[in-house]
Amino acid sequence: GDSVTQTEGLVTLTEGLPVMLNCTYQSTYSPFLFWYVQHLNEAPKLLLKSFTDNKRPEHQGFHATLHKSSSSFHLQKSSAQLSDSALYYCALSDSGGSNYKLTFGKGTLLTVTP
Amino acid sequence: EAAVTQSPRSKVAVTGGKVTLSCHQTNNHDYMYWYRQDTGHGLRLIHYSYVADSTEKGDIPDGYKASRPSQENFSLILELASLSQTAVYFCASGGGSTGQLYFGEGSKLTVL
Numbered sequence: 390g391d392s393v394t395q396t397e398g399l400v401t402l403t404e405g406l407p408v409m410l411n412c413t414y415q416s417t418y419s420p421f422l423f424w425y426v427q428h429l430n431e432a433p434k435l436l437l438k439s440f441t442d443n444k445r446p447e448h449q450g451f452h453a454t455l456h457k458s459s460s461s462f463h464l465q466k467s468s469a470q471l472s473d474s475a476l477y478y479c480a481l482s483d484s485g486g487s488n489y490k491l492t493f494g495k496g497t498l499l500t501v502t503p
Numbered sequence: 504e505a506a507v508t509q510s511p512r513s514k515v516a517v518t519g520g521k522v523t524l525s526c527h528q529t530n531n532h533d534y535m536y537w538y539r540q541d542t543g544h545g546l547r548l549i550h551y552s553y554v555a556d557s558t559e560k561g562d563i564p565d566g567y568k569a570s571r572p573s574q575e576n577f578s579l580i581l582e583l584a585s586l587s588q589t590a591v592y593f594c595a596s597g598g599g600s601t602g603q604l605y606f607g608e609g610s611k612l613t614v615l
Contacts, residue, residue, distance in 0.1 A: 421602055432507075432593065432606035433546070478545060482602055491604060492562075493538075495545035 391416045395479050395494035402501050408451075408466040410497050412479035415460065420481040422455055422462035423491065427476040436477075437464070469501045506530045509594050509607035516614050522581040524610050526594030534597040535577040536561075536604065537569060539590045546593065552577055584614045 396411040414422065427433040437446040439455040439462060446453060451466045462479060476498050480491040507528045516522045528535060536551040548561030550569035558569040566588060568580040581588055591611050595604040 423602070425604075432608050433604075434606065435603045438602065480546075490534075490536075490548070490551060490561075492548075493546040495543060 391481055391483050391492045393479050393481055393492055393494035396497045399498045402469045404471055404501055404503055405468050408469045410464040410477055412462045413460050414481050416481055416483045418483045420483040423480040424453055424464050425478040471501050474501045507594060507596055507605050507607040509610045513611045516584045518614055520584050522584050524579040524592055526577045526607055527575055528596040530596045530605055532596035536595045537579045538593045541590050586614050589614045
């Protein structure tokens, strides 16, 4: 079945340093990949989604590149901000996004310190 | 204006009791989902539905039932609540070409 593996547990960074959260996946088909972000006591919400034409999605300074050869969709940002502290989920949809059934990774808690 | 609302937001239940978590969406989406969130496990799919009066099992359906009486409403039912079902439960709706899910604010369930 489908699975998503993320950088596990807690990642602590100093403000201004680059962010990289790893995500690799296994899927029978060619999936869509997503990054969701959940701030404390809030609902998860979409941060990024992979494109079908290999364009690199970007939002709020974050970007991610889908590498089918290595089955990866790592999340990156050049300079971490305090407001980036949150729980990040990588997820995949293996039906071209058409049935919207997402498989999530276990999440990575990012803490950015001054 | 919240498009996916859950109730109750917090509940304490006794072991063996019945619990119903409700979800209402105003997004006009066909798909609705119930996920469970636990530290170390992330978000796991319990049940989902793509049309009223029909539900599908997700990845961890044991101990849970679901009901979709209308496009807007989707309930999660625990007939005999157990300690292991203590968790935060998220409802979500999805639809359109983006594949994006829209989550409710979550329902924190504590089973004692």
